Amino acid sequence: MRIINWIKALPIFISVLICNNAVNAQVVVERSRDKVIISGTAYFIHQVKKGETAYSISKAYGISVEDLDRENPPALYGIKEGQTLRIPVSLVTEAKPAESVTVKIVRDESKFIYRSLKPGETVYSLSKLYGVSENEILQSNPGMDINKLSVGTELAVPKREFMSNQQKFDDQENRYFYHKVLMGETLSSIARQYGLTVRQLRRENRDLRFPQVGDFVRIPGTKKVEIQEIEQVKADTVPAVVEELPVKIDRSAGFTAVKDLKGTLNVAVLLPFYLSENFGRTEIDSSNLVKGRKTFKFNKVADDWIYPESIDFLEMYQGILLASDTLRMLGLNINLHTYDIKSDTIEITKLIRSGKLEDMDLIIGPVYSHNLSIVSEYARNLNIPVVSPVPLMNNSALVKNPTLFMASSSLEIAQKALAKKISEYYDHNIVFIHADSLGVDEDVKRFKNLIFNELSYKIPYEEIKFKEFLFYSRSMFNNDSINRLGQALSEQSNNIIIIASEEASVISEVIDIVSGFSRRFNSKVLAYPVIRDIDRLDHKELFDMDIMVYSPYWIDYSKKNVKQFNSEFRKKFHTQPLEKSYAWQGYDIAFYFLSGLAMHGKIFIKDPEIHYPDLLQNEYDFKRKAIGDGFENQKLFMVRYSKDYQVLLENENKPPE
Numbered sequence: 001m002r003i004i005n006w007i008k009a010l011p012i013f014i015s016v017l018i019c020n021n022a023v024n025a026q027v028v029v030e031r032s033r034d035k036v037i038i039s040g041t042a043y044f045i046h047q048v049k050k051g052e053t054a055y056s057i058s059k060a061y062g063i064s065v066e067d068l069d070r071e072n073p074p075a076l077y078g079i080k081e082g083q084t085l086r087i088p089v090s091l092v093t094e095a096k097p098a099e100s101v102t103v104k105i106v107r108d109e110s111k112f113i114y115r116s117l118k119p120g121e122t123v124y125s126l127s128k129l130y131g132v133s134e135n136e137i138l139q140s141n142p143g144m145d146i147n148k149l150s151v152g153t154e155l156a157v158p159k160r161e162f163m164s165n166q167q168k169f170d171d172q173e174n175r176y177f178y179h180k181v182l183m184g185e186t187l188s189s190i191a192r193q194y195g196l197t198v199r200q201l202r203r204e205n206r207d208l209r210f211p212q213v214g215d216f217v218r219i220p221g222t223k224k225v226e227i228q229e230i231e232q233v234k235a236d237t238v239p240a241v242v243e244e245l246p247v248k249i250d251r252s253a254g255f256t257a258v259k260d261l262k263g264t265l266n267v268a269v270l271l272p273f274y275l276s277e278n279f280g281r282t283e284i285d286s287s288n289l290v291k292g293r294k295t296f297k298f299n300k301v302a303d304d305w306i307y308p309e310s311i312d313f314l315e316m317y318q319g320i321l322l323a324s325d326t327l328r329m330l331g332l333n334i335n336l337h338t339y340d341i342k343s344d345t346i347e348i349t350k351l352i353r354s355g356k357l358e359d360m361d362l363i364i365g366p367v368y369s370h371n372l373s374i375v376s377e378y379a380r381n382l383n384i385p386v387v388s389p390v391p392l393m394n395n396s397a398l399v400k401n402p403t404l405f406m407a408s409s410s411l412e413i414a415q416k417a418l419a420k421k422i423s424e425y426y427d428h429n430i431v432f433i434h435a436d437s438l439g440v441d442e443d444v445k446r447f448k449n450l451i452f453n454e455l456s457y458k459i460p461y462e463e464i465k466f467k468e469f470l471f472y473s474r475s476m477f478n479n480d481s482i483n484r485l486g487q488a489l490s491e492q493s494n495n496i497i498i499i500a501s502e503e504a505s506v507i508s509e510v511i512d513i514v515s516g517f518s519r520r521f522n523s524k525v526l527a528y529p530v531i532r533d534i535d536r537l538d539h540k541e542l543f544d545m546d547i548m549v550y551s552p553y554w555i556d557y558s559k560k561n562v563k564q565f566n567s568e569f570r571k572k573f574h575t576q577p578l579e580k581s582y583a584w585q586g587y588d589i590a591f592y593f594l595s596g597l598a599m600h601g602k603i604f605i606k607d608p609e610i611h612y613p614d615l616l617q618n619e620y621d622f623k624r625k626a627i628g629d630g631f632e633n634q635k636l637f638m639v640r641y642s643k644d645y646q647v648l649l650e651n652e653n654k655p656p657e
Contacts, residue, residue: 029060035089042089043071050081053142057085062093083487112140112156119151122492130157178216178460187211194219205457216459255614258591261332261598267590268357269320270341270348270365270375271389277307312582313367316389319577319586320364322568326591332598341366345374352378360384362593372397376404376630385597385605387589390582391552395632403605404630405622407589409552411502414529415447417550417636421526422496423454428465428524429490433510434500435471447500465493471501471510485513495523502530508537515541524548529636533580542641553617554637554649555579562616584617592620 029052034045046057057079058065072085079085107114115126123137140156179190190211191201196219204218211217281301306314317338324334337356341348348371351357363379363386366372372388379386380403387405388397395410422430432451436444448468455464467488489495499510507527514525515538525547531537532551555562565587570576577583596604596611604611608622608631622631638650 029056031060031092032087044087044089044092046085046087048079048081048083048085052079052081054079055142061087061091063087063091067091080487084483111159113159115155115157117151117153117155123155126155126157130159132158179219181211181215181217185211187217190217190219196220216463218457256599256612258327258595258599258613259330261327261330261595263598264333264335265361265594265597266335266337266359267324267594268360268363268365269317269336269338270351270363270371271313271317271338272309272342272367273313273317273338273340274307274310274342275340278310281305315577316582316586318569318573319583319588320590322565322572322583323587323590323594325568327594327598330595332594334594341371343368343371345371348374357384358382361597363387364389364589364593369393369397372404376401379403383602383605385593387593389585389589398625398630398632400628401630402624402628405593405608406630406632407585407618407620409529409633409636411443411528412446413632413634414550414636415443415450417638418498418526418528419447419450419454421548421550421638422451422498423458425494425496425524426455426458426464428494428496430464430466430496430498431469431485431488432466432498432500433469433471433485435503435506437470437472444500451498465490471506473505473509486517489517489521489523491521495521497523497525499525499527499531502528504530504534504536507531507534511537511541511545511547515545518545532639539641543643543645545641546643547641548650549639549641550636551639552633552636553579553584554639555584555617556649559614559616561614565616588615588618588620591615592618 029049032044032046035042044061046061048057054065054068058068061068068085068087071088113130127137136158137155140158179194181190187198187201187205191198194201200220201217204220282299320336324336328334337360339347339351341351348366352374357363357375357378360379361384363375363384365387366375367388367390369392372386372392376386376397380401383403385403385405386401387407389407391408392406392410395406395412398404398406430451432448434441434444452461452464452466455461455466469485469488489497497514499507499514501507501510507530514523517523523545525545527547527549529549529551531542531547531549557563557566565584566576569583592611592613592615595613596608600610608620612619618633619635620633621635623634624631640648640650642648
């Protein structure tokens, strides 16, 4: 955390440092007279003119560079001519600002390389050539307009202190080095240099098979092995090296065959069916007024009317029934005991006290966290597995509940998968969008830490291009979010945009904004699983952005068992379930757990990985954080909304584009 905080503060530190060594120019910064009121706070609106810097503007208003950056996050990454800055009136000193801010150039050959631009060169190409970031070059040349550089322009490029062939970066916790790959080097040759095996090197550099020139390879150890300096050789003289293939251990060879079942299992289904609400077949209409007073009329509801809150769980129960029928045909005798358990704790307490759950072999539900806690604690003492069938806010219920199973992954699992995916694009400009304006959202903090942890396996911290973008609704700040996002994205490199929010309103507006930049910037967009369940999104924008989402479900309608399920569903219930219907989840839960118990007995509860049947929309991968905790499904599917308007299942083994 200390390193990450230091990284966030680094641009501010560099900004102040550079301004003390800056250029031979005289810049007059005039205070703006334009004021606006935003959410009750008065601001000066300052439009950046050519040659102005964060330092000169802050001096003109009598505020610190840190205050300027705090109010205008994009300023952390450099300001540009025409950019609009907000400056709180309350922070501005009344003293008359200096008429001009004079900064003198001091050439420091020990800290900078002075390079004249050649035809075809850009700030981006120089950053790659000298191994520094674009932001470091921009901060080293205050007042430079990146869009108006001409051949012959002299730029100051900060020097990097390199060892002969590899640069050392100490990690405070794990202690390791980074080796920068030279032409002709392979994992085998690098491993030999450091006295390691290729397997050891791969363990520290996950998913890295064929390193490219300029990549960083993580070297374990606290002391660098003394090696001979290796000269770079031309491509056509590189000796052929046979690469060792990575060792991959499959969890099982194919699906578990489910057949020839025997025995009897008792199952309790605890779902909120809202029977009393469905039992009432009339409704009160008070929409009419007579002489200014409401009239109450009792209307009979349609015969096929269902209480709306019941529908999802009725469909889940339909899936459970179909799975039970399938298993009965395979020889298993199943007794279903169904209870209407809603959010109050009275009914579940009565049920437990009645003793009706004592002889159960499996409990599915309840869906509300407080009731789930009561049931799982009771079932733990009887060694009865309890399955939570719907997504929960978090996975805290699993702590010290060894017989509890979460069939739907928590947000934390999605964040881990996304962080690993993001690390594949370690050389991209990463824009992290969230709406945690108060900095108190633990989900946002955890996600950032996971991303930095995964990126640290690929490159040193100081090489990470990470821009944190705080989202504000347009209803509050007009088009400010659009302008700021345009400044955070890079035209010189590829971008990865991360939408770190589960709020439908935030996601909808962010997608609307991001889609507007999809043609101008080369970008990939990653988002939380919830995005697949938000109906009001403009799906055309999702396809245009080529968005990628880790989803808890994926249905291949060409599979034999999926076709059979749809056929049986139509026969019994005269309809077909939608892709997002809980019917699929109900079937998979019942089929997986009942067949697992029938085939493996109680050992299945302690080691669910021994069972891997072919399901409809899930591939359950249950793991626990610690001994004594419950199990959480770790399996997610990478789903992509492609530009040719198809929803595709991505191959996770292929290299990133």
